[in-house]
Amino acid sequence: MNPALQGLITIIVGVGGCVGYFYFSNVFIDKVLFPAKGPHAGRNINRANMIRPWLFLAPALIALGLYLAYPVVETLRQSLSERIPGGGYRFAGLDNYRQMLNDGRFWEAMRNNMVWLVVVPAASTAIGLLVAQLTDRIRWGSVAKSLIFMPMAISFVGAAVIFKLIYDTRPVEQDQIGILNALWLQFDGGIGSVLMLRALPALIFAAFAAMVGYAVWIVLRPVIRNSRSRGGPVAIVLRLLASVIGVWLMVLALISVADIFGADLTYGTPQTWLTIPFWNNFFLMVVLIWIQTGFAMVILSAALRGIPEETIEAAIVDGANPFQVFFQIKVPQIAGTIVVVWTTITLVVLKVFDIVFAMTNGQWETQVLANYMYDKLFRANDWGVGSAAAMVIMLLVSPILVWNVYNARKEMR
Amino acid sequence: MDNIAGSKPALTWAVHLSVLALVLLWLFPTVGLFVSSFRTADQISTSGWWKSMFPSEQNLTLRTADPDDEGAQVLRDGVYVVEGNLFGTAGSTEISVWGVSSQDISAHQAGDTITMDDGETMTVQANGDYVWTSPSELTGRGQRAFVTAVAPPVFTLNNYKFMLFDAKNVEGMSKAFFNTLTVTIPATIIPIVIAAFAAYALAWMDFPGRALLIAAVVGLLVVPLQLALIPLLKLHLNIGIGKGYLGVWLAHTGFGLPLAIYLLRNYMVGLPRDIIENAKVDGATDFQIFTKIILPLSFPALASFAIFQFLWTWNDLLVAMVFLIDATGETTVMTKHIVELLGTRGGNWEILATAAFVSIAVPLVVFFAMQKYLVRGLLAGSVK
Incomplete structure (x- = not known):
């Protein structure tokens, strides 16, 4: 069958099926299961209204559960098991993780x-x-x-x-x-090259380091000054952690500045x-x-x-x-x-x-x-x-x- | 406000210029691909596309007409003459220097007449007209001429003809184009229908566990679909769907649902409560309220999500590779096809550029036509 035709049929069946499902299931609970008439009309209406949200939600919940929630669990299980030669799987503990951690890639x-x-x-x-x-x-x-x-x-x-x-x-x-190569070949190691390829990148990295430094200062300031806004112990630990990461980034950026000036560029x-x-x-x-x-x-x-x-x-x-x-x-x-x-x-x-x-x-x-x-x-x-x-x-x-x-x-x- | 914002004229100019520079920088890559897709393979490999807007100097190897051809050679005043134009017909290409030996391709100026070893003479004019004479009858193939010519910009639609309409081209994009379309349309429409009902329930119906479900949807928004590949492929193989369109439609539906529900629910919650309550008092059922009131009012949110889902499924590579494309490659989509071309035709930029532009063109049209809804969706969709 032509895939385009198949697509068209799927749209009709899919959309029609969904709409039909929503319509008929509503009719079913209103008219057949809990009809809003007779001696129990009030109770029936209430019951119908309790069930209705789940009718509306059902296809979405099934799809979400099957396509997103189940895979998380299944992947976790899979990551803890290994293939038995000849078929089947068995529990392998953290072997896969160990193997992965030993992999340079x-x-x-x-x-x-x-x-x-x-x-x-x-x-x-x-x-x-x-x-x-x-x-x-x-x-x-x-x-x-x-x-x-x-x-x-x-x-x-x-x-x-x-x-x-x-x-x-x-x-x-x-x-x-x-x-990029056309531009690169314009550089010949003269003063323009030094400005564009060393000074400018160095400046960008230095600016990045300065910005991170400023952010670290803002994060740390309440702790250093011991002001009220520093928050509880958890907040202090978080602030210290963030500062450590920030300082690490700064060091990296400053090392890069040195690298840029040390780099041997093949003009x-x-x-x-x-x-x-x-x-x-x-x-x-x-x-x-x-x-x-x-x-x-x-x-x-x-x-x-x-x-x-x-x-x-x-x-x-x-x-x-x-x-x-x-x-x-x-x-x-x-x-x-x-x-x-x-x-x-x-x-x-x-x-x-x-x-x-x-x-x-x-x-x-x-x-x-x-x-x-x-x-x-x-x-x-x-x-x-x-x-x-x-x-x-x-x-x-x-x-x-x-x-x-x-x-x-x-x-x- | 503009005047108190107090910018000096110099600053205003700086703003205009830096915005212009950024815009050009951002456009430059795409324009490069676009221009390249209209150039021939020769043009692309000899000069950068940014030079294609201007006349360019090229070194070409051309050949005169074969003397053996019927009527090519005439006997005039005792010498055998072959006349014609090196380019076929005189165009706007301008020859500056030329030569007949590959050792020295710029030996002569345009208009020069030279004498070769065996008494033959050759004249080449700037527009490509040549006269080749010999005292004895000429045989064999035509005389080679190496010319350095300045050619005006030339663009061609042949790449598109080749990639889209040439039935003999096994690397053509037409099949992949229709496959992509086949994947995209159901994968856009079906999640909308499912999500709209769920969003209505989450926005306007009271039931226990509603808050929990909304939180779950927000959580599922960020679950990487990489996790789903193997478990779902196994599931599809086990229940007999296998690799194919049905599988990819279902997968895209599942992966698109959290965003769809989230966007639509947020929008529906903002609709005026009065309308819905009045309708209820008038005896409308939930189903009627949904189809007659909520759906029409939610059009902007529906459009936003439709664009997202369309762009996402059209541009997707990973889901198609895992759930759709089998060993036969009959169901290949454009993104996968381009990746394959990158591997096999890495240097053939006329093919790559055209293929890429064919696949980008539709999303770009959608983007510019419906930008308003896309922006609105982005603003509503980024978790606050």
Whole structure:
């Protein structure tokens, strides 16, 4: 049968079946099971109304349970069992996890994922916030926003092709058709190269370190000054933990600054960007940043619009300059939204698969967890370790899950 | 407010310029792919696409007409002459220098007449017209000419013809395009129907455990679908669905439901209570309230989710690879097809660019046509 026809039939059967189910099950409880007439009319109406919500919910609950809740349990079980040669499975305790932890590729994937987790949400949110602020008051702002938002509609695979063209490499005697190499060959080691390739990146890293340092200071200040706002013991531990991570990030950024000045740049040679270990991760991250910035921008732009004008007017009357208005008045008021954007992009990053799969397939030390898992499941056919890797992803997601549920419940009260 | 925001003219200009720079930076990659899909393989591999807007200098190897061809060679004033144009017909391509030896391809200026070893002469004009003469009868193939020419920008639709409409092209996109469409449409519509009813129950019906269910939906929103791959594939194989459209429709429905329920419930909860209570007083059943009042009023939320789900299923690679595409590859979708082309045709950018653009085009149209709903959905969907 033609798949298109099959699709059409499925739509009709699926939609018709759903609507029919909802309609007839309602008719059934109202007319047959608990008819709203006769001696027990009142009791029947009540009973029908007790059952009705579950009729409405049933298909969704079955689908959710079968397609999302059951797999979590099943994957957990799978990660704890191993295949018996000749068929069947048996409980294997933590063997799969031990095997995974002894695998260098797993740690490579973990390291890369951690870098992704820091860089992509930070860059997307920062650029998104910048664009949102810049376009806020200019007349063609909505056009600009819609163009920057556009990559959201492009598939990861499409984006991979787009960026592979950018990173393309030709032999040195030919014209470069990838823009990055064409630009790279413009640099010859002169003063311009030093400014663009050493001073500018160093400045960006230093600025990042400074920003993190500022954030650490804000987090630690209540503890150091022993003020009331530091919160209970749990809050203090969290603050200290956050500061340690922040200081670690700062150290990394400062080491990178030194690296940039120490790096031996081979001017005049076209580079195969995607095969340079460690840095190729960044070339992959650019793709996701390019896609996610639009999302951050849209949400943050709406949040900026929601800031009460009086607060800004008051600041201006008090003599604040535009930068002070932005950093000290606007950003604190949209801090909640920034966290939401950050966590949402974090979720996307944790699941990132298509980009790595299509561009490098984890070669040249670009492995990430989702692709590692796919490798194990479908190439090595090692379902135990693959499921263990999936559980690691689940584990990394779960703090956000708990946080979201907690917030949703708080909001409903 | 603009004037108190107090920006000085210089700052305003800086804002305009930096926004412009960012927009161009963001557009540049896509435009590159778009332009490349209209260029020939030769053009793509010899020059960057950003040069394609301008006349470009190219080195070409061309050949005169074969003297053996009927009527190509004429005897005029005692010499044998072959005349014609190196490009077939004179176009706007301008030859600057040329040569007849591959050792020295820029030996002569356009318009020069040269004498070769055996008394043959050759003249090449700037527009490609040539005159090739010989005292004796010419035989064999035509004379080679290496030319350096400045060609005006040329764009072609041939890549699209080849990738979409060429029945003989086994790598064509048309099959994958229809397969993607076949996956997408049911996978968008079915979850909407199921989710709408569930969302109504969660928003407007009172029953024990409602709050718990809403919390569960919020929790399931972030469960990575990677976890579901193996258990569900096993389930599908066991109950006989196997790999195929039915499996992928069901999987997309399941994975799309949490967001659908969440978005629709949040929207429905905000609808005015009066309308619903009045309808109840007038004796409407829940089913009637839902279909006659709630559904029409919820159109914006339905549209938002429909766009999300459409973009997500259209652009999806992982779910299709696991639940749909079997060993025969008959049911391949566009994303998978492109990944395969990246492997086998890594250097053929005319094919890759065209294939990628075919798959991006539909989401882009949807995006620009329904951006309003997409933004609204994003704002409602990001968990606050």
